[in-house]
Amino acid sequence: MSDTLEYDVLVIGGGPAGSTAGRFSARNGARTLVIEKRQEIGSPVRCGEGISLSWLDELDIKDVGPWVSRYMNGARIYSPSGYVLEIVEEYAGDEVGCVIERDLFDKDMARRAAMEGADFMVKTAATGLLWKDGCVVGARVKQLGREFDIKAKIIIGADGFESQVGRWAGIYTAIPPKDIMTCFQYRMTGIDVDPDYTHFFMGSGAPGGYAWIFPKDERTANVGLGVQFSRLDGSVTPKDYLDRFIAGHEGLKNGEAIDMVAGAVSVAHPPERSVADGIMLVGDASRVVDPITGGGIINGMKQARMAGELAAEAVDQGRSDHEYLKRYEKRWRERFENKLWRNYMAKEKAMQLDDVMYDKIVDALSELDLRKVRVETILEGVRRKYPELIKEFEDMM
Amino acid sequence: MSPELVIEKCMRCGACSGACPVNAIFLEEHSPKVSDECTECGLCVKVCPVGAFRPGGA
Ligand SMILES: Cc1cc2nc3c(=O)[nH]c(=O)nc-3n(C[C@H](O)[C@H](O)[C@H](O)COP(=O)(O)OP(=O)(O)OC[C@H]3O[C@@H](n4cnc5c(N)ncnc54)[C@H](O)[C@@H]3O)c2cc1C
Ligand code: SF4
Ligand code: SF4
Numbered sequence A: 001m002s003d004t005l006e007y008d009v010l011v012i013g014g015g016p017a018g019s020t021a022g023r024f025s026a027r028n029g030a031r032t033l034v035i036e037k038r039q040e041i042g043s044p045v046r047c048g049e050g051i052s053l054s055w056l057d058e059l060d061i062k063d064v065g066p067w068v069s070r071y072m073n074g075a076r077i078y079s080p081s082g083y084v085l086e087i088v089e090e091y092a093g094d095e096v097g098c099v100i101e102r103d104l105f106d107k108d109m110a111r112r113a114a115m116e117g118a119d120f121m122v123k124t125a126a127t128g129l130l131w132k133d134g135c136v137v138g139a140r141v142k143q144l145g146r147e148f149d150i151k152a153k154i155i156i157g158a159d160g161f162e163s164q165v166g167r168w169a170g171i172y173t174a175i176p177p178k179d180i181m182t183c184f185q186y187r188m189t190g191i192d193v194d195p196d197y198t199h200f201f202m203g204s205g206a207p208g209g210y211a212w213i214f215p216k217d218e219r220t221a222n223v224g225l226g227v228q229f230s231r232l233d234g235s236v237t238p239k240d241y242l243d244r245f246i247a248g249h250e251g252l253k254n255g256e257a258i259d260m261v262a263g264a265v266s267v268a269h270p271p272e273r274s275v276a277d278g279i280m281l282v283g284d285a286s287r288v289v290d291p292i293t294g295g296g297i298i299n300g301m302k303q304a305r306m307a308g309e310l311a312a313e314a315v316d317q318g319r320s321d322h323e324y325l326k327r328y329e330k331r332w333r334e335r336f337e338n339k340l341w342r343n344y345m346a347k348e349k350a351m352q353l354d355d356v357m358y359d360k361i362v363d364a365l366s367e368l369d370l371r372k373v374r375v376e377t378i379l380e381g382v383r384r385k386y387p388e389l390i391k392e393f394e395d396m397m
Numbered sequence B: 001m002s003p004e005l006v007i008e009k010c011m012r013c014g015a016c017s018g019a020c021p022v023n024a025i026f027l028e029e030h031s032p033k034v035s036d037e038c039t040e041c042g043l044c045v046k047v048c049p050v051g052a053f054r055p056g057g058a
Helices: A016-027 A102-115 A238-247 A297-317 A322-350 A355-365 A375-385 A387-396 B015-019 B043-047
Strands: A004-012 A032-035 A068-071 A074-078 A084-088 A098-100 A119-121 A124-132 A135-143 A146-157 A180-189 A197-201 A210-217 A220-228 A256-266 A279-281 B025-027 B032-034
Touching (some): A004 A016, A004 A297, A016 A032, A032 A124, A084 A355, A102 A119, A146 A297, A180 A238, A210 A238, A256 B015, A279 A297, A279 A322, A355 A375, B015 B025
Parallel strands (some): A004 A032, A004 A146, A074 A197
Antiparallel strands (some): A135 A146, A180 A256, A210 A220, B025 B032
8 A cells, every 4th residue: 555644744753852852843833743663652661760850841841740750859879889979859950850650751741742733653663764856755654564655844863772764864873882881670679778869889780881779669669770882792681780780789689570671872972963854863863862871861852842843943944954954953062962072071981990999989979068960079079089090080171 | 694583582672773883673563673784793692681682693
């Protein structure tokens, strides 16, 4: 069968970035369709579900919806020998906030888009792009065994870490293995950890990454771990590392896993390009995950608003050339590119630390008044206690 | 030979597809599918969080 649908804006991927792009495109008058490959938006969950709530205004969200699972008082960071750094909520800026129900969250973002007039199609996968004179003008899709074309004036690629769309469009988004974290997580219940803090564990138990515990209720939490891909040799998997971590943790070892999540996140520097003729990339597809925390929901949604708004403008103006779409790129770079670079550099350094260094740093920091957890504060704290260590970080100052 | 998928282990998470340097893996409905573009670099074998890919020919 070969019928063709036509829209102003086609968003590929119905995660938080895709739905948000759809929401702002529709709000600004463009006929918008969001397609999602999976049969259910938001499920299965592929996320640690830790998020701050500092972005609600920027995305014009006035009520938090049913997806807050638990509010946190702060975060605790553990060094390999057990030094603990506590960061309380009010000082931590973006890094702690609450733990959410990601499936409900994604559905709520889709609902908001639909309320503004965006159409949705689930179980609908893009399998390739349509081209005209070097410009992307739509996608070939597969839905329940049926194949057809969807034409659009502007395409927004929001297909997450897998990110095929960007590569089909000739935007190079392959990431070097050193900038990929591969992750495994269980939701565990019957555990015994402080349920009002997120917990982060540094060191060689999670080479190049960290292990996390993000509480969902008094006795339940997401317990996961990410490993730097370039440190995996194929013999020990992230799941193996996580099983070891749990076996060695008093509060976890008697718990039960009630679900499993696998996945990868990019912890790369900001992308060189996020647009081409007819197309813009948003969210994980454009590699804007925070390189230190691995959190990508918020940056992706901030970007997606800008892309959705520009898509509607572009439709109005009858433009789809990359020169025009670069306005989107300029906007998001102005908004958070510097921070991404700063955190990327910090991550590059942190990767080189061994367990002894982590112990020293967390020990030095735990004596500080952490009003602002910024790289400079951290360095200042370490300088006071271990001046010799700071040489390592000098080129970042 | 291209890597071989042990489908019972696969979580359909897309890590392999995102990490493949030549875009040779597409996550189909029930599992990732390796296309002819595969250069047999082996990255997908290592990136998989649960070890669901076996090196080609192993
Ligand atoms: C284990 C793990 C833990 C994480 N923990 C956190 C955390 O605690 N906090 C945080 O902020 N971030 C976390 N992240 C990162 C976060 O999940 C991502 O940054 C976020 O999901 C990005 O949103 P997105 O909309 O860009 O992409 P996604 O949420 O990945 O959505 C992309 C969507 O596109 C669909 N799709 C893909 N290809 C196609 C196609 N061809 N056609 C149609 N649809 C398609 C996919 O099915 C998917 O639904 C974690 C990631 C992992 C793997
Ligand atoms: S990385 Fe492993 S678990 Fe994830 S989709 Fe690929 S083969 Fe399956
Ligand atoms: S072996 Fe390399 S080229 Fe082939 S599918 Fe795996 S990652 Fe891609």
